[in-house]
Amino acid sequence: MMAGTPIVEDETPPTRDTTYYISDGNTVLQVENTLFRVHRSMLVKDKSTFDSMFSLDAYTQNTEDVVALSNFIAEGESDENPIRLHGDKADEFRALAWALYSLPAEIAVSMTIQANDLQLIHLARIAHKYQFRSTEMWALSALTQFHSNSPASGGGSPPVQNLVQITELSILCEYEPLRNAAVAKWNRLLGEGRAVAVAIGVAERLNLRKLLGLAYYSMMLKGREVWDSDPQLNARQRVRLLSGHYNLIKLCEDLPNTPPRLTHDSSCIRKGKCKNAFGALWKLVLTTKEGGLVGQVMKLQSADLLAKVMLAESVVRAYVEGNIPQLDLSSVEGAGEVQMHEKCLPIALAASQDKVKEVQEHLVEWFSDVV
Structure with a gap:
């Protein structure tokens, strides 16, 4: 030339x-x-x-x-x-034309597990933009039903990119049922150790704090070698992972000595001793010890706070429901009289369940930008 x-x-x-x-x-x-x-x-x-x-x-x-x-x-x-x-x-307008011209039988398929979720995503997005209000709500409802009923893994799993899009769409359209279905599916993926870095990016961008905490937590448990080698993580995110690892180790160290706050049934007249007995049970479960029921805590990572409180809750539940033998709490330092009041047992279980929810809700707070 x-x-x-x-x-x-x-x-x-x-x-x-x-x-x-x-x-x-x-x-x-x-x-x-x-x-x-x-x-x-x-x-x-x-x-x-x-x-x-x-x-x-x-x-x-x-x-x-x-x-x-x-x-x-x-x-x-x-x-x-x-x-x-x-x-x-073009795919978005094609989806809109499909919705405007389809026969009832074709539309009905979109409310089943055989639905084309990508087509529904395109439809909901363009319907929102051009204010086809009833079409938008129908598409969002169909997407919610599809993602609430379809599995998060295995052959029925939608591509992760589709999950990213429905999460974005739920925020764009301010449609809480779809957002809840998307977050539930993210949680299951994170439980399988899949798409963790993608979940971090999506949750940060859309300010989904509970999902963000769980995503950082899942990545933290993979170990630093994985953080440093994952190309989807930036330097700031790696700092947050280091910070979270440090904070959660400290919390886990204190956990055996910090049982959930126990309220008491009105018929309990020995509240101090009842409280000590619950504290002894909590400590026995979470103290590192070889063998036996409570030896399970040794199998957990030192920073795995969520797994430890879930373990404690499950043992408290079994204890309250009488599904495990009576534990010897007398050996726990500071236990004193080790019998809890019978009507305080379900209250202790509820306190343990609240502790699990508290950790889940506040995980993100431990992953700060400053170590």
């Missing part, structure tokens, strides 16, 4: 959509590099943004606006002068 010769970009002409370029349609739209020909009457359903776009009431009757209106109406009459929808994707 000679110097100074202008470079001419080869622009590929748009192509007609194979399904939704309808021969008797009266409006042509271009989305990305795809042409759609649909009926204008379909686009103005549900009092959408298109209704305002096509309405004469949107314009005042001065000369300039009449000219603008005539130019706008001319758009969409041919392939050469389509209405261009900027910022949208």
Whole structure:
């Protein structure tokens, strides 16, 4: 090529959509590099943004606006002068056309486990943008049902990228049921040690604090070699992991001596001794010791605070329900009289359950930017 010769970009002409370029349609739209020909009457359903776009009431009757209106109406009459929808994707508009033109039997499939969740994601996003309100709510409801019923792992698992998109969509549309379904699926993935770095990124970007805490916690348990080698983690996130590891080790060291606060039944007249007995049970479960029921704590990582409080809760539950032999609490330092009041036992279990919830809720707070 000679110097100074202008470079001419080869622009590929748009192509007609194979399904939704309808021969008797009266409006042509271009989305990305795809042409759609649909009926204008379909686009103005549900009092959408298109209704305002096509309405004469949107314009005042001065000369300039009449000219603008005539130019706008001319758009969409041919392939050469389509209405261009900027910022949208062809797959999104195709999903909208599917929703507008599908038969009831086709729509019904979307409320089952056989649904195409990516199609529903595209539909909900474009319906939200153009204010197809009832279509948006229907798509969000269908997505919630699909992701509430489908498994998070195995052959039925949707791609992680789809899960990222429904999480973003739930925030964009402020639709709490879908957000809860998405977070539940993230939690199951994290429990399997999958997509942890992706979950950290999504939770930070969308400010999902409980999910963020669990994601950092799951990554922390993988060990520093994994943190340092994972290309999806940045330097600040690695600092937060180090900080969390340090903080949680300290909490785990103090945990045997800090049982949950125990309230008492009104019939309990020896509250101090009852409290000591519960504290002895809590300490016995969480003290490192070879063998026996409580030896399970030795199998846990030193910073695995959540697993330790869950272990303690499960042993307290078994103790309260009489499913394990009476433990010898007398050997625990400071136990004193080791018999809890009978009616305080379910209160102790509830306190243990609250401790698990507290740790889950506040995990993110231990992963600060400063070690």
